[in-house]
Amino acid sequence: MPELPEVEVVRRGLESWVGGRTVAEVEVLHPRAIRRHLAGAVDFADRLRGARIGTPLRRGKYLWLPLAGTGDGLCVLAHLGMSGQLLVQPHDAPDEKHLRVRVRFADETGTELRFIDQRTFGGLSLHELTPDGLPDVIAHIARDPLDPAFDEEAFHAALRRRRSTVKRALLDQSLISGVGNIYADEALWRSRLHYDRPTATLTRPRTTELLGHIRDVMNAALAVGGTSFDSLYVNVNGESGYFDRSLDAYGREGLPCRRCATPLRRRPWMNRSSYFCPRCQRPPRPARSGV
DNA sequence: TATCCGACCTGTTGGC
DNA sequence: TGCCAACAGGTCGGAT
Numbered sequence: 518m519p520e521l522p523e524v525e526v527v528r529r530g531l532e533s534w535v536g537g538r539t540v541a542e543v544e545v546l547h548p549r550a551i552r553r554h555l556a557g558a559v560d561f562a563d564r565l566r567g568a569r570i571g572t573p574l575r576r577g578k579y580l581w582l583p584l585a586g587t588g589d590g591l592c593v594l595a596h597l598g599m600s601g602q603l604l605v606q607p608h609d610a611p612d613e614k615h616l617r618v619r620v621r622f623a624d625e626t627g628t629e630l631r632f633i634d635q636r637t638f639g640g641l642s643l644h645e646l647t648p649d650g651l652p653d654v655i656a657h658i659a660r661d662p663l664d665p666a667f668d669e670e671a672f673h674a675a676l677r678r679r680r681s682t683v684k685r686a687l688l689d690q691s692l693i694s695g696v697g698n699i700y701a702d703e704a705l706w707r708s709r710l711h712y713d714r715p716t717a718t719l720t721r722p723r724t725t726e727l728l729g730h731i732r733d734v735m736n737a738a739l740a741v742g743g744t745s746f747d748s749l750y751v752n753v754n755g756e757s758g759y760f761d762r763s764l765d766a767y768g769r770e771g772l773p774c775r776r777c778a779t780p781l782r783r784r785p786w787m788n789r790s791s792y793f794c795p796r797c798q799r800p801p802r803p804a805r806s807g808v
Numbered sequence: 809t810a811t812c813c814g815a816c817c818t819g820t821t822g823g824c
Numbered sequence: 825t826g827c828c829a830a831c832a833g834g835t836c837g838g839a840t
Contacts, residue, residue: 518833549817578834599833600818615818636817638834681811690835698833746832749819787813789833812840821831 519597520578521661521695522735523743523750523758527603528580530753531573534605535582535630539569541623550617550632553594553654554642564643565593565620574650577661577694581644581652590646594654598638600749604631635749661695662731673724676716683719683727684712684791696731699744699767702792704731706766711798712784712791718801737763766792 519527543565545551545558554561564587571583581592595603604613605628608621618632618641632641644652660667675692676683686692687701696704705712707730708723719727738744743758746768751757761768765775770783774794784791 520834596834598817598835634817635819636832638817679810685811688834749832787833788815788831790831810840812838814838815836816834819832821829823829824827 518599518697518699518746519601519743519750520697520700520735521663522700522738522760524575524578524580524597524695525663525739526743526752526758527597528573528575530605531580531582531603531630534628534753535570535622536572537570538622538624538626539586540565540567540620542566542621544619544621545617546619547617547637549637550634550640551642553640556643561641561643564591576651576655576664577658577690578697579652579655579658579694583646583650592644592646592652594642594644594652595632596639598634598636598640600635601639602631602633602749602751603753604633604751604755605629605753606631606755657691659690659692659694662693662728663695663735667693669725669728672728673719673721676719676724679716681716682712683710683714683716684786686716687731693731695735698789698791699764700731700734700738702767703734703765706792706794706798707734709797711800712786712793714801766794768792 543562545561548558551558551561568584568587571585573580573582579596581594584591607627608629613633615633615635616631617634620630644654647653672693676686679686684701687696708727738760741759744760745757746761769781769792771780774781774797777796779794779796781792782795
């Protein structure tokens with residue numbers, strides 16, 4: 518599933534293969550893929566035609582392509598959801614089964630950009646950029662932990678204020694962006710923190726340690742092209758990443774913990790799963806009532 | 809206001 | 825072999 522490292526791999530691919538090219542034609546094959554573009558498919562295609570793609574940018578799991586030539590301050594915002602792919606394909610390559618949007622360019626390179634999405638949780642839309650260069654609709658998305666301007670002190674203070682648990686907080690994109698279920702479980706395992714640990718109990722050193730593990734695991738995944746369990750995540754050239762072989766917690770139910778050999782467990786959690794080591798990641802003690 | 813949780817969506821897998 | 829339920833999970837919006 519595309520989280521920050523996978524989206525960054527895609528962003529880098531787009532920078533190489535799509536940056537600087539001019540859009541000739543856009544074909545929307547499934548309306549749900551552009552559902553966040555409220556003006557609809559015809560408007561989406563009309564406004565994109567003739568635009569020149571700038572350098573792709575990213576915040577958390579969102580990436581966007583600034584546009585020139587359509588009036589200032591417009592961009593294509595993309596979210597891959599759970600199964601979205603942005604592929605650069607030859608014109609004559611057969612259409613993928615779940616091809617949703619096709620972008621052709623006004624050049625002779627012989628390739629086009631395709632948005633493919635099996636589960637249609639992702640999508641493309643056009644938005645204006647705010648003065649600080651961010652698409653207006655993602656102003657609520659926090660900076661991600663690989664952003665040099667990420668404010669660690671403010672993050673810790675926000676955690677302490679919350680009456681919630683640590684994994685919920687990690688998945689809250691308005692608090693810290695780019696972390697999804699996989700890297701949350703990995704970082705918690707590395708930090709020896711149980712997913713239900715109340716955020717208000719985290720000390721400043723524990724927050725620093727947790728952020729360090731989040732950055733480490735994301736950078737390690739980035740270095741090998743991200744995590745691919747199946748064909749649902751690939752880079753713009755259709756290649757898989759290799760970080761699934763390095764996962765310590767996610768998807769390893771019943772397998773021995775790489776620290777203590779205790780079999781890892783999976784627990785249903787918020788309509789998904791949490792993987793953890795019952796020995797290294799002790800559940801929090803219940804709060805005593807009436808004290 | 810803060811937090812929680814169901815709905816959305818489709819292919820795969822496992823049980824019967 | 826075929827049917828069905830469970831599962832995967834990021835984001836949004838309604839409920840509490």
